[in-house]
Amino acid sequence: MKHLITAATFALLGLTSAIAQPMAAPAMPLAVTPASAYPMAPAAGLYQAFGEQAGIRALMDDFVQRLRADRRIGDQFKETQLDQLASQLSDQVCQLSGGPCVYKGPDMKEAHANMDVTRSHFNALVEVLQTSMSARGIPFTRQNQLLAVLAPMHRDVVNTR
């Protein structure tokens, strides 16, 4: 038992930056844009689990309203066209979750260039999205599967440290 534990521990500790690799080979090119690639293959059936285009759009309409109302980050969306934001987010989530859409908006770095986004802001946004998903009745496991394809964006979105 101890040898097994030791081996497992060494294996885990061996996952250093030198071997950091995509966890899953992309099943298809999922790059949001050439400048911002998040090569995560979505979990099987993820797009369907979110109700396809209509369900995703309804989720995003709810999400952007909650974003603006959030006391931590709402100010950052004061002058945002919420309709347009919801539309772009819907395309993005649709594409990343395995749907037939193509996101045509700016890449994540560009999209946040005129905002100061901290890690704390990013986490707040994730929490708002979790709230929206729960409000829409998305199961927890499906929520995490979507977050898994979105989370790597923190590397481009967080621009203020």
Place this chain on the structure above:
Amino acid sequence: MTHHLRFRPLWPTALLPLAAATALLAAPAHADTGKLLLTGGVSTVEGAAGGGISPWAVIGSQATEGETGGSAFVSRAVTRDYGLTTVGAAVGIDDRVELSIAQQDFNTGVTGTLLGLPGLHLKQHIVGAKWRVAGDAILDSDTLMPQIAVGVQFKQLQSSGLDATLQALGAKRSGADFYVSATKLFLAQGVLVNGTLRATRANQNGLLGHGATLGGADRGYALQPEISVAYLLSPKVAVGFEYRAMPNKLQRAGAAAGLGDGLRADDWKDIFIAWAPSKNVSLTAAYVDLGRIVPATTGGRKQTGVYLSAQLAF
């Protein structure tokens, strides 16, 4: 001894750190610290953020980059023959550095009595520091790269009626553990895994001193592996298990003292459930198996029991 799991706690006895944490919670300047729920771990029995018995690579508190936060906890473990109460606190700075303190109070129960020291409590102070050196355990979900941290824990056992015994065995009352931890949340699967390698010579976590020399036993460091696995059932609830290998340096000294295997030590294990009713509060309950602890006086019984821990974090 005991303890487990993740979440940093507060319990009935931790009034002081709790009060301090409560005061800080009330401060508006700290109202917006922003780690995601449960991603800071809980408080280990040694004060560092992690599971209950094993430190993780996460930096404790609710503070993320650019923020400073703190946490305070109380935990209580009761096994068949012993009890351990721990209070402690930690500060997390910039999601990079963690400083922690813990005070353990170990009720030796029947062992103290049989040693002619009825009511003996062993008290240990632990001061820890942890530095995140690489990685992001939570958000880098497109790579296998874990979050990695290195840490140190200085342990000082207070003077007690056991001093002469420890001296005779050749066990020192102070010592240090050094460790490296790797933590990875497999987000799509909702599974968090931590592996820790600890260089230590502590007997029962330092509560029975460090190393031993009697009978040719050794005082050198041993590399001990620790594993924690947690499964997220919901945003607020996680369940899992931990395994922590322990040095066994007192066994040979005990044999030389005519106790046979009476001082042998076993690895620690637990299964736990942790619940975060809010971002600032977490409660952990666990079933623990600490193996044999001074089997000479406890009939060789395995020290199984329960562990409860409460934590405030901001």
